[in-house]
């Protein structure tokens with residue numbers, strides 16, 4: 331770091347050549363005639379080269395901050411997006427399971443009571459052709475007979491755990507509320 335060769339006059343802001351003058355030494359501005367002290371710091375006479383370095387440094391810093399912020403936003407947003415997607419998949423599995431359960435019940439009503447529940451999708455598609463509407467959903471049938479059934483609903487992504495459905499979990503009809511007691515006849 332050498333001593334400044336140029337400086338700005340503190341009075342008129344004119345750029346002056348101070349090469350050969352010592353820092354701290356008083357000098358008279360050749361433009362406005364006022365006296366000032368030659369600055370000690372090179373920073374007072376920022377060269378174009380230094381200016382460029384500062385600009386590049388600021389740009390790099392702003393870039394780093396922007397990248398860090400984007401990373402932070404991604405780190406916050408992606409996990410919640412993943413959780414949301416998992417919830418949507420789980421809800422989809424539950425919906426399809428309930429639909430198959432309903433179709434099993436409908437089919438049983440249409441058939442002989444002694445007939446077994448459907449043990450594969452083809453038997454259910456005769457009742458509800460829409461069961462293959464979502465290509466990401468797979469039904470895997472377990473043990474099935476005239477008394478009950480079990481099947482699993484799986485999602486193609488595998489992100490959500492497969493859901494198991496059995497005839498025993500089927501929703502039974504709600505018993506009607508008992509009639510309220512009659513009011514005694516007025517005397």
Ligand SMILES: [Zn+2]
Nearest residue numbers: 339342359362
């Ligand atoms: Zn001046």
